[in-house]
Amino acid sequence: MNVVITGASGFIGSALGNALQNTDGVDGVVGLVRNPKDELRFPTKAIGKLFENGECPGCFQGSDVVIHLAGLAHVSTGFSSDPLTEFRRVNVAGTLNVAKAAFAAGVRRFIFVSSIGVNGELNTAPFTENDQPNPSNAYSQSKWEAEQELFDIASSSGMEVVIIRPPLVYGPNAPGKFGSLVKWVGRGVPLPLGATDNKRSLVALDNLVDLILTCIDHPAAPNQVFLAGDGEDISTTQLLRSIGRAMGKPTWLIPVPMGMLMFGARLLGKTGVAQSLLGSLQVDISKARNVLGWEPPISVEEGLRRCFDLENVI
Template identity: 50%
Template sequence: MSSKLVLVTGGSGFVGKSLIKTLCMDQRYKLIASTRHLSGSFPSDVSSVSVGTLDGETDWQPALKDVGIVVHLAARVHVMRESDADPLTAFRKVNVDGTLNLARQAAVAGVKRFVFISSIKVNGEGTPFGKPYTADDVPAPIDPYGVSKHEAEQGLLALAADTGMEVVIIRPVLVYGPGVKANMLSMMRWLYRGVPLPLGAIDNRRSLVSIENLVDLIVVCLDHPAAANQIFLVSDGEDVSTTGLLRRMGASLDRPVRLLPVPPGLLRCMAVLSGKGAISQRLLGSLQVDIEKNYRLLGWSPPVTLNQALLSTARHFLESGQA
């Protein structure tokens, strides 16, 4: 059986590294990874190409020769402290213009399937308790990042209709796992050091997705016939409160958890007064997703449980000296 050539954009990122590592163990695929600048961090059997800035003018032809599948991970990602004077224009340049430019060139080059890693922010910023987002909900993005991802999705689906190139869209929730950065890394450090946190009375529900589960779904979507021109949400299949997550993380780190039962209303008021309303939404609000469509169409369910994924994340944290 001949191997299929897969182009992975953003191959040096958190998801890209894990996906490439997984695909390197699968003899069905050969890999080429793109980055903004050449990197020597890929396995020896992975070809790499530098494409420079990702925008509407990027030349992808050298990277697309003989490619059958594209997994597009590269993006201008959501940041908590936006510094650009016109964030929406900056996001559109990379996430819309850059994505559709790549997709058009891929269609011309004969690529059969284009897998686009989008964001749950296309659905919105939060859900009522017990009423999860579904893949077929009407999109309601709020911030510039979510708007740009939605516009890219719309352009890709239109391109699929015009060219016949299959498009698969995956919208992850918060992705975590060994080597995770940002807020989850900060939380692990606080828990490891025994810092008391005022988050002991939060009864919300959040969906998360481990890097292992996200990569597993991406691999399934590379060539599953039923995935063509579909949108999928992805999570670990188990929702957890912020308080419950911190307790499980503490258990994974083998550290006592010091959580103070401060009323959520008081926390929300304090966050708004200090200009940190967006952070309070992530800590206090709910965001749940329904992944039943994944099982119904693809026969896919998360292979790794939330507890297993938290344990592997904590183990890497401890072994890497990040505490």
């Protein structure tokens, strides 16, 4: 089969493209990128006006599977008075344009990497695919709306759609919150996070890539939603200590009570940041295990080790 990846130059896309080149049954891989000069280890094409109006001549011709990773993750402060409008423009309307162009070219399966934020940001019991969606911000809302649009296309066109909702993804040079934690530990900054007893589900880059690879041709995957994860949960305190061990650096953690940290965060207007560090977000990956027969190939410990062992990067 021939596979096309949107967002191929990104953190997940580049690793996925490299892995697909060594996957049995995959004859060709093409990455769609904004800048065709991006140095990747697989062929690329310019994405053109694909997001704006679905125009990208030849982007999907002869392709069997599209893996849609491209999207808008952040809206800069002051860029828009209504961030949801910007997220919808790219993550909803743009995704719809990509899917329609893929269907018109004869693509049979469309894999959309969404976000666990569709389920919610915090929980007291692990999220499952059967939970009522509860997006709490504009980004997650746009992902949820895109999922619904894709299933509408699937029902009317016959093109198979697979949705994957990952929690925080970590790996070598990971951006976002994980990258910030790595910087804090690497600089030896004392952190007041030595007494967190929360539970967070994460997914190693290699595990997410493996789940996507499973979904490209599994007969039970079409028109399903799957939650991704490592299959083991970890507190913020444990995560920071594990990052330190993987980096070979000491971790300076001060055991400040969580209630005191939350109180201080509210005073500083940083409640959202505090919740992402102190709150729990657990994911149940039983459906992927039972329906796909999938198991995360590596543990959290191994995933963190690979973050700093670049010889073993996909």
